[in-house]
Amino acid sequence: MATKLKIKVGDTVRVIAGASKGQEGKIQKVLVEKNKAIVEGVNLIKKHEKPSASSPQGGIKEKEAAIHISNLSLIDGNGKTTRVGYRMEDGKKVRFAKTTNDTI
Secondary structure (H helix, E strand, O other), X not given: XXXXXXXXXXXXXXXXXXXXXXXXXXXXXXXXXXXXXXXXXXXXXXXXXXXXXXXXXOEEEEEEOEEEHHHEEEEOOOOOEEOEEEEEEXXXXXXXXXXXXXXX
8 A cells, every 4th residue: 555645746855865965856756656756857867778760869868767755855935845744724635834834
């Protein structure tokens, strides 16, 4: 069973551990089953591509690899990292930044 992830597609995050530590980017895709996310411009790897109809040149391409959710921290409106919590507002469940108590 997959766990509940507090980071969603479109959130701006900062890498807090690993080789890409300190880099920031937007989340493009979340892999819920693996607890990983693909972040734009972070954790780049080089992929050797064979020439094909879609890319006739082939060659070495750079692409983003998945990074574990535990190595990411959400950036709030002030540009600082924060943890995410949930609370009920007007009968709806909303996310909020624990440092500033603002709704995300």
